[in-house]
Amino acid sequence: MQEVKKQLEVLLVNYFRDCYSDFPKGKVVASESPDFVVKMKNKHKLGIELTRLNPASAVAKTEGVQALxxxxxxxxxxxxxxFQAGSEANLFVKFMFSEKHLITPQRELMVRSKTVAAIKSAIADKADSAFFHKNLTNHDLPEGMEEVMIAHHPELKESVWERSNNLGISNNVVDDIRLxxxxxxxxxxxxxxQQLDEYWLLITTDCLRADKNINLLNKINNEEFESRFQQVFLLDLMRARVTPLIEN
Structure with a gap:
């Protein structure tokens, strides 16, 4: 499990580099404490530590919600x-389900086949030797599926497919970021x-969602966060969006 975790971290730091235009040029090397070191031509070394946004106070689940x-x-x-019956590609895939159009057992087979077909179509031009990511929206998917995030990196040796926000939905995203x-x-x-020149913290989240209808991104941007890391970022996987939280 630890090996797969590190493979996913390699994928995620490449996802971050792909989404963040100011990511420094250099060789990204897997490490421990911090997770990665970026070695630049000017001999400057940047450490990047990854962590996942964990809802400390997730919304309580009723019996019906748990069944869903x-x-x-x-x-x-x-x-x-x-998918694996017809493809050997190793992918990291996140699924966001629609809360307005629930999938009934009668539609399960159709949703399954159409979603897998959409994923296969999306990776048709993927190069096995390079990082790849693509986000499918509800226009690309059968009713009941809201979004699908697909990512690939040659370091990933087995597929990881998960429901989005599988750790739960936070009651207070700002507090969870601070924690x-x-x-x-x-x-x-x-x-x-390691005596590196600079240290960054990357917080990843499947998708910024809340149990109340509020604009979380605006709320986060209006907050002031503190850290001893020189820079802290939040990476929203489903939106492929990087939000700087601290830039010292």
Whole structure:
């Protein structure tokens, strides 16, 4: 499991580099404490630590909600099995389901086949030797599927397909961001043992969603965060969007 985790981190740091136009030019090398070191031609070395936004106070699940989650997880597993029957590509895929158009058991087979067909079509031009990502919207997908994020990196040796926001939906995203920063700040002294020139923190999240209809991105942009990392970023995987939180 640890090996797959590191492979996903390699994919995610490449996703970040692809989405962030100011990512420094240099060779990205997998490391430990921090997770990656970017080695630049001027001998400047940048450390990047990754963490996932974890909802500390997730919305409580009713019995009906849990049954829906189980149904969706089973559907994702079935789609992976169907995909692997006709393709050897190793992909990281996240599925966001529609909350307005729920998938009934009667439509499950159709949704499964059409979604897998859309994914196969999306990766038709993928190069096995390079990073690739693509986000499908509801226009590309059968009713009941809202979005699908697809990513590939040659380091990924097995497919990981998951329901979006599988850790839960936060009650307070801003507080969870502060907690994620604080936890990594506590370990910064360990990262500094490598004596790098600069340290960045990358917080990844499947998709910024809340149980209330509020503009989370505006709320986050209006907040002031503190950290001993020189720069802190939030990467929204489903939106392929990088939000700088701290730029020292």
């Amino acid at each position: 989650i189980n149904f969706r997880d089973d559907l994702v597993a079935d789609m992976l099995e169907l 994620a920063i604080a936890k990594k700040d506590e370990k910064l002294h360990l990262y500094r043992k």
